Amino acid sequence: MSEEIFSELRDAVLFFDDEKARALAVKALEMGIDPVMTLEEGLAKPLREVGDRFETGEAFITELIASAQAMEAGAKVLNEEITRRGVNRKSVGKFLIGTVEGDIHSIGKNIVATMLTAAGFEVIDLGTDIPTWTFVEKVKEYEPDILGLSALMTTTMVKQKEILGALRDIGLRSKVKVIVGGAPVTEAWVKEIGADAIGFDAGSAVQVTLRLMEGS
């Protein structure tokens, strides 16, 4: 019975059907199937498959994002139930991301957020042009495992340094791993500002983030 619903959910994810994913998630709950298992078997697994196919070049980002959206539509229903039951949802980790102050470039950040969601992270996206202080406040509020900072310009990159400084000043630096990204960001810069890692593109961002999680 559950196998059948998992396979239908899988189709919804593979064929980008948000509505079907949502409806099937409701149906699975009604049938009394464990929501955590439904999430993993019916939604997360097929999405990971699409992610793998993207890595090898068989699927394009447009398919990955559409699949991720279908997955999220179903996951929303299941997560509500999981929270209601007070079960600890097994997310890979909590990831807070945003583009730094003075910078409105959003696409790279959005894609990284989507890929991390696909990889099982709980992602909170603050948006673009985010003041340093807001990052600090939100780190306090959400207590993420990892903070991701996007900066696409040489002039705004310095904000990454500022944010790390602010986290240090307030004693939060040791509580969160920081990964930076964006076209001007280099390995040398990561060293200079004392961040934990760099993601050159969405694919490597996921791998590096997973590695950071292992270390934490």
Next chain:
Amino acid sequence: MVKNKPALKLLSENGCDVKSNIVRMPSGLVEEALSKVPSSFKLYSREGKQAYTVGGDNVIYNPGSAAIFFLDGETEEMRRATAEDFRDLVRLTDALPHIHAQSTAMVPADVPEDISDLYRLYLILKNSTKPIVTGAFTIEGLIDMKNMLEAVVGGPEELAEKPRAIFDCCPSSPLMWSDVTCQNLLDCAEHGIPAEIIPAPQMGATSPVSIAGTIVEANAEFLSGLVISQLANPGSVVIYGGSPSAFDMRYLTARLGAVESVMAACASAQMGKSYGVPTHGYLGLSDSKAVDGQSSFESGMGILLAAMSGVNIVSGPGMQASENCQSLEKLVIDNEYCGTAYRLIKGITVDDTTLAAELISKVGPGGHFLAEKHTRENLRKERFMPTDVLDRLSPDAWTKAGSKDTMQRARERAKKLLKEHTPEALPKASEERLETVFKKILTRRRVTANQLPVL
């Protein structure tokens, strides 16, 4: 969506439907703006001596702007650009005959970030007389840069009357004006500075994947900017720009060298022409990281098609890695392609002289044209004369000359030009005024002179 308060106020006062920051414009307002915007204008060299008409089918090439990286010609390594690299690029551009305008083409890493945008303008003003294509990174940046230009030319009236620089103002595709770039646009209008409205849709990501749909979207973005600028100051100069890219769905990069991007940029410019507005396009650049076959093909394609489409301001030569890197060698090579493109659009002259029927019978069967007066008199008119960057040697001569490829020949020419070309110095009075303004800016931004590289 407009995220700038003064613009929102202006728009709602002039009959637009403004709900929070979503603006709908009545078509009459757009038509009125179109009737006010100039169809062409003159852009001047630093001392105002030379005028370039921006409009019609005139084409002005300039290096693509604001690259983060520099391709080091010695090591062939892509690294962060320094002020010295940028100064070299400016001097080289000053020397190259087919690149008619400068651009703030690289952002130096060895200059405090707070001033890195305007420091580029400072270096151009001191090292070249060519007109400038530029842009600010912040609201204050534009005002500071305007003040620097005014200092050099002798005052605001002179700058407004004879503009020396064009400023880029980019809407954020899809359908949005950020606070900074919209304020830049308003400030350009207020101070009589030509503004280049450059939508940068990434096809498939921030605009429809179809070229036609992308042009519809970019057109709406341009028209909204046009209305804002014409409301702020009717008759102010606006350029119809475009930097469309094919968003790569496999590697998530903005492909500016893709054929679809070139098509979209040229088609966008044609929209601009149909409105009778001067045009611009990001063309003549490549996604390749090395100066190689791909970089030459993509850039050559953009440079030639831009010329054939009559795009007025063409930004791209020298640029690669999807707008992220500049190269002296590539600029030197692209300069040859720009020369080639100018030749192409001059077309084939057909008249009695060029048809040369009499000459053909005079030389007759088995003769030759080498000693003919007609050949001597028309050679320079008919031919684009490339430099030795384009290989024209016999196989034997090429081998004896060291079997050099394009990159090596370009490196040699870049070095030679940098050694031999001395840019015209900034007149004393201008220099003094510039230094005064620049010092004030440094003080206000808390940058000390010893934080600046010694050039």
